[in-house]
Structure formats: structure tokens, C-alpha cells
Amino acid sequence: MLSKPQQDNLARMVIGLISSEGGKTIKGISDTFIPHKDQSNLNRFVTDAKWDYRELNRRRIKLVEDELELANSDRCVLIIDNTVVERYGGEGLGYHHDSKHGLVKGHCYVTEICSCSGVSYPVDFRLYMPEGTSDKPFMSKVDLACELIDEFDAPSKKDVVVVQFDEWYFCGEVVKHVEDRGFRWINEAKGNRVLFYGEERLKVSELTNRMRLFFRDVEVMGSSTSAWT
Numbered sequence: 001m002l003s004k005p006q007q008d009n010l011a012r013m014v015i016g017l018i019s020s021e022g023g024k025t026i027k028g029i030s031d032t033f034i035p036h037k038d039q040s041n042l043n044r045f046v047t048d049a050k051w052d053y054r055e056l057n058r059r060r061i062k063l064v065e066d067e068l069e070l071a072n073s074d075r076c077v078l079i080i081d082n083t084v085v086e087r088y089g090g091e092g093l094g095y096h097h098d099s100k101h102g103l104v105k106g107h108c109y110v111t112e113i114c115s116c117s118g119v120s121y122p123v124d125f126r127l128y129m130p131e132g133t134s135d136k137p138f139m140s141k142v143d144l145a146c147e148l149i150d151e152f153d154a155p156s157k158k159d160v161v162v163v164q165f166d167e168w169y170f171c172g173e174v175v176k177h178v179e180d181r182g183f184r185w186i187n188e189a190k191g192n193r194v195l196f197y198g199e200e201r202l203k204v205s206e207l208t209n210r211m212r213l214f215f216r217d218v219e220v221m222g223s224s225t226s227a228w229t
Contacts, residue, residue, distance in 0.1 A: 002051055009045040012037075057124060064121050070155035076116035078152055078183070080145050080165040080174075083109045083125070094130040110144040116155055124148055145169050146177040162186055167193065 002010060016029030026046065030039040065071065084098045087106040096108040112123040126144040129136060139147075145165070154161050161183040165174065170187045178185045191205035215226040 002056070005041070006045065006051055009042055012042065013045070061121075061123060065155045068117070068119055068121075070116050070119075072158075073117045073156045074158045075160045075162070076114055076154055076156075078123075078149070078161055078163045079113040079115065079120075080148065080163065080169055081111055081113075082128075082141065082168070083111045085109065092127055092129040092133050094133055108141070110141050110148065112148045112152065114152075114155070116159070123152065142169060142171060142173055145174055149174070149177045149181060149183070152181075160184065172196075 012033065013029060016032045017024055020028045020032045022028060026042050027039060030037070030042055070076075082096075084096045084101075084104050085107045086104055087093060090107065092107055093105065094108070095103050095105050098104045108128045109125045110128060111125045113120055114123050126139075126148060128141050128144060129138065131138050149163060152161075161181070163178045163183050163185045165185070165187055167187065167189050170189050170193065175185060189204050191203060191208075193204045195202055195204060195207060197207055211228075215228060217224055218227045219225075
């Protein structure tokens with residue numbers, strides 16, 4: 001799939017990302033190697049790729065799953081979340097809210113991580129392009145999350161897949177895509193979040209109170225919580 005020069009560039013990118021300090025730029029990656037090669041080769045490898053990212057990623061995932069012997073797993077958790085990378089230039093640049101640092105200028109990625117048999121590994125990601133920052137058709141973060149869910153393949157055909165996401169992705173569209181795949185889902189939502197139960201419009205707290213008879217108190221990691229019985 002990759003020619004010998006492309007394999008060399010990929011190896012340099014991976015090693016450089018690990019070993020370079022500060023901003024992870026092409027120049028910074030190139031400068032980690034002695035003797036230096038022409039930086040333009042790495043530039044073209046990234047910006048004018050003649051290789052298929054999706055196919056390369058599929059092979060990476062298969063290698064991870066084979067090496068970790070996940071073919072016999074029976075449950076995996078698929079985690080959908082955002083990752084903000086601070087940047088000051090580039091297509092798709094915008095201001096994004098980060099839970100730790102507040103408002104950050106940079107790129108926002110919708111990320112997908114699989115947790116299975118006691119190990120976690122990245123599956124895929126999509127760069128979110130705010131409206132007006134790219135010539136490409138606009139896709140919301142919810143659209144990107146649904147695309148990741150639709151394309152996910154569990155390590156094992158026996159896997160029960162549970163999709164976990166935060167309140168940002170708690171909407172009818174995401175839930176529908178999850179359930180259409182036959183997956184289960186789990187989400188943490190505030191009590192005042194509005195849901196539709198049939199044709200009825202309810203807050204989460206109101207629906208929880210109605211279901212209280214079906215819950216029992218249990219202890220999880222030293223804390224008391226309620227669980228469906």
C-alpha cells in the first residue's frame with residue numbers, strides 16, 4: 001500500500017511526533033533527525049498524500065486487535081468525545097471550549113476510542129470544521145460522531161458494544177445511529193435535560209422519579225448509586 005519512500009516518511013512522522021518537544025510541527029519533526037532530510041518530502045507526504053488514510057488506519061486497528069488478542073472479547077465500550085488541539089493557523093481554525101482550559105483557539109477533533117478486555121486504543125477521529133472556515137460541506141460534531149459510530153467494527157462478532165458519550169452528544173440523532181447498529185449506550189445528563197418519553201416531554205429528573213421503583217441502591221467504588229434491577 002505504501003511505497004518505500006512513503007514508509008520512510010511515515011516512520012519519521014511517528015518517531016518525530018514522539019520525540020520532538022514543544023509544538024508538533026513538520027519542521028520540529030524534521031529537526032529531530034540527524035542528518036536532516038529535505039523537509040519538503042514530509043510536507044508533501046502530509047498535505048499531498050498519495051496514500052489512503054482510511055486503509056492505513058484499518059490495517060493499524062487490525063494489527064492492534066491481533067496483537068492484543070481481542071478476537072475472543074465479548075464486550076467493548078466505544079467512547080465518543082472531543083479533543084481540542086491549540087493551533088494558530090490552518091484550515092478549520094476556530095475557538096472551542098475545553099473543559100480544563102476554557103476557550104481555546106485551535107482545531108477540534110471528534111475522537112473515537114475502544115475499551116476492550118482491559119485495554120483502550122484509539123480507533124478514528126474527524127476534524128470538525130466550523131461553518132465558514134472551509135470550502136468542504138459543513139458537518140456538525142453530531143454528524144461526525146454518527147459517521148464514526150456507523151463505520152465502527154467491533155473486535156469480535158460476539159462483542160456487546162456499549163457507546164459512551166457526554167451530554168453534548170445526547171440527542172435523538174446519535175441515539176438513533178447507536179440503536180440502528182444494535183449497540184447499547186450510556187450517558188451522563190443533568191436532571192433538567194429534556195427527553196421525550198413517547199409523546200410526553202419530560203425532564204430527566206421526572207423520568208427518573210417515575211422509574212424509581214425499578215432501581216435499587218448499590219455501592220460502586222465506595223460511592224452509593226442507583227442501578228436498574
